[in-house]
Amino acid sequence: MEPAYTDLRILKTRKKIKQAFITLIASRSLETITANDLITTAKISRGAFYRHFKDKEDLILQLQTEALAGVKQILTLLQNSDKQTFFFQLLNYLQHEGYLLSLLISTHGSNETRAQLKYFIQQHAESQIVPYIKTTVTTPIEKHYLIIYYSNAAFGVLEDWVNSGQKETPAEMMLILDKIVPLEFKNQI
Template identity: 30%
Template sequence: MSEKSTDRRIIRTKLLIRDALTELMEEKGFEGITVRDLTEKAAINRGTFYLHYHDKYDLLEQSEAEILTEIEKIALTINPTDFMNFNSENEPFPFIVNLFEFFHENSSFMKVILGPKGDASFQGKLKDFIKQTFFQNIMSKIKRENLLVPVDYLFAYVSSAHLGVIQHWLESGMEKSPREIAMILSRITLLGPRNALGFKKN
């Protein structure tokens, strides 16, 4: 068997296991899941499971790490200068469209991991990632003396607001397309909540 065929088989097996994890977390929560549940749901033997993961906690950790790695790749496409100069109210930030397209492709896992039966620590990891991305791509271009509010509160607001929009979109069945929800988030980010409500400055 060729190396590429082996790699594809490994990827396919790991996806089956992650899909099983997603379905079982939705059914009974992570703590109620056993390795036997996972192998039966994925239709694999225990040896195959242990070939890739030490236990269910390792499976969860690796699955979350894979998601964060892909999000980081999307973040690398951000051009700080373009982001700072972006002022269109009718076009979404391109990287936010890419981000929501990724969330859409992985919606089953994202919905459950960010939901009430998911992993609360992953929400913290995602918020930390948003904060870090915001700092690296935005704050490096801003003079701190021009800030109107303390930077730590700004980070807390931005990360919580973005995560809240992501969760609401997933929980509401993703009625908006990735581009539509990216447009909504871009407008809130660009205009602020007050202007987004229609209260324009005089």
């Protein structure tokens, strides 16, 4: 979700910077990317970059916020979907519209983005998964670790799929996840 700018020059410059970031992070570690790399790859002036962002960290923060807002939106839309639809649509989103988020959670990406996405998955697990699990968990601390267990498992699968180059299609991953996610989630995700 990009900010609502109307000046086409601003939109064009921001798009160039975002595309430069995507190009660079697809092949390099986030720590090795400099503002100068972004400026050179985007083919813009130094002043143009700094009119839009304070520094590289500001760019990353804005892109991370945009990417996480997109995944939150897709998860909200899929909240009442059956398990297969949920998995397919989420994976399809990450492979296409959410490609930036995929890059940010990859090994080249941002620890902050990974932590934020894990936290969001934990919140989703607490409200959308835990109530449907057949378990003997009774105390708040047991519930906490149950949420951590399921959310880290979900994040781990996404992270591995991204880091291995998304070799499986969203449809193939949906079938795999359908088999490995416990049966009690059949239509509750």
